[in-house]
């Protein structure tokens with residue numbers, strides 16, 4: 001059952017588990033726990049329903065979800081020294097499905113070494129790439145693209161799951177640039193080798209993008225894990241528009257351990273009275289990389305000094321709550337092109353957009369049904385790069401990329417009034433910089449202070465420079481001759497062979513932003529480690545009855561986009577919880 005307001009929830013209902021946050025991870029946990037009819041679960045989600053939100057259904061309408069909309073938390077970061085002091089908007093999903101309902105839908109697992117590093121740092125073999133395979137497959141429902149084209153040379157079925165819940169697909173509408181992109185792998189195979197499947201654990205190379213899309217529609221954790229076949233389970237309850245403000249312990253037991261069993265919440269718009277619900281088994285925080293540590297801090301779990309300074313009574317000194325935030329700096333390089341066959345025409349012409357929307361409504365086919373990108377190039381810095389004399393390699397191993405380039409026909413976001421474009425987005429996917437989430441108010445309705453620490457490290461700046469140069473070499477391949485006209489905007493200042501590092505730094509610091517891939521603010525560590533927030537079984541260290549299951553538990557960011565690993569974490573989390581109670 002879905003309740004729009006707190007008043008809809010009968011006070012007589014009893015729950016074994018409360019899942020805080022109906023986002024990417026939370027809905028997985030709720031789905032898997034309610035497979036057992038004996039477990040009753042309440043999901044409490046701050047945001048609105050995802051139902052009938054057209055911009056969340058039609059993949060290429062994603063840009064309509066961001067900013068001052070009901071669907072985005074619309075956070076702002078603190079000033080970023082690495083970006084000339086700019087403060088950035090920071091999107092997070094504020095609707096059922098969380099960020100899976102508004103992200104760019106890229107499905108990338110990262111490298112096998114990323115997970116093996118988690119396993120090493122947590123001393124838990126269960127987090128290794130090999131061990132997670134069963135969860136990867138439980139999550140993935142490989143789905144043929146809506147146009148049913150021949151996909152044999154575009155992915156490797158041996159590494160995919162065909163019986164999971166969340167749809168993953170190749171693009172269902174060919175782009176005029178597709179063949180040129182592939183042509184580059186033949187013209188410059190050393191630098192841009194073709195890779196049949198970037199999700200086989202060894203992503204280095206250039207391959208076709210896979211995305212969480214089902215036959216031309218976004219597949220989010222809300223449409224998949226809370227889909228019609230699940231949402232009517234009598235033991236599954238979802239409360240929307242409701243913000244969790246704190247979790248509270250019951251009286252201390254004989255051993256002095258805090259046992260959390262109560263969730264406090266209020267209407268999301270603030271101003272209303274708080275209510276409470278008590279669980280008989282566990283509370284699972286799945287409020288995401290911003291929400292979960294924010295709730296822990298407001299509940300008195302964090303650095304004791306910081307808690308006292310914020311006038312919150314410290315319950316447990318756990319200084320790493322909110323620390324270790326890891327994000328991937330990103331920017332778009334854009335070129336003008338000699339073609340009118342780009343999405344720019346649709347994106348700036350309302351009549352044309354209505355026409356293709358009518359086609360999409362009829363068939364779910366056409367240019368609206370895909371993520372904006374077509375291919376991704378994953379690369380490492382040269383092993384003899386000068387930066388390695390100063391820094392240890394922050395990547396997880398020799399098969400793990402440092403940087404990513406992704407190709408998108410058209411202008412990124414709303415296009416200028418005239419012109420047609422091709423863009424290469426890029427990111428440092430194995431960054432060295434770390435930021436933090438903190439607070440300066442004891443009011444849980446005040447937003448946290450978000451510092452993604454973008455480009456704080458010289459390593460990340462070095463990697464960004466390498467990525468811009470790589471993007472320039474990519475579009476200089478013969479395949480683009482006659483198509484790419486000239487660099488657009490600030491890229492024009494850094495497009496000659498003679499461009500210096502300083503000039504590149506000015507471009508990068510002036511234009512880079514976030515990938516919105518923050519993780520790590522409630523990181524896992526080994527059971528007896530002196531750092532970290534949760535144990536390898538995702539229990540908050542030092543207390544009982546409380547786990548975290550979402551992107552915030554990643555001890556290191558994976559070298560890709562972060563929704564797929566979040567799904568895998570949630571699948572394993574559900575199994576860990578079930579095995580504790582079944």
Ligand SMILES: Cc1cc2nc3c(=O)[nH]c(=O)nc-3n(C[C@H](O)[C@H](O)[C@H](O)COP(=O)(O)OP(=O)(O)OC[C@H]3O[C@@H](n4cnc5c(N)ncnc54)[C@H](O)[C@@H]3O)c2cc1C
Pocket residue numbers: 020021022023024025026044045046047091092093094095096097098099100102103104105106107108242243244245286287288289291292295515516517518550551552560561562563564566
């Ligand atoms: C704009 C954008 C684009 C992205 N693109 C991609 C991409 O293409 N591919 C990719 O792999 N990753 C992408 N990501 C990242 C990816 O979506 C996230 O890493 C992942 O979805 C995080 O999942 P989560 O479960 O940790 O958090 P979320 O999915 O954000 O879920 C957290 C949920 O908790 C709710 N919540 C928070 N606080 C409270 C509270 N106090 N009370 C109640 N509910 C609360 C939120 O409303 C939300 O629904 C993108 C992210 C963004 C924002």
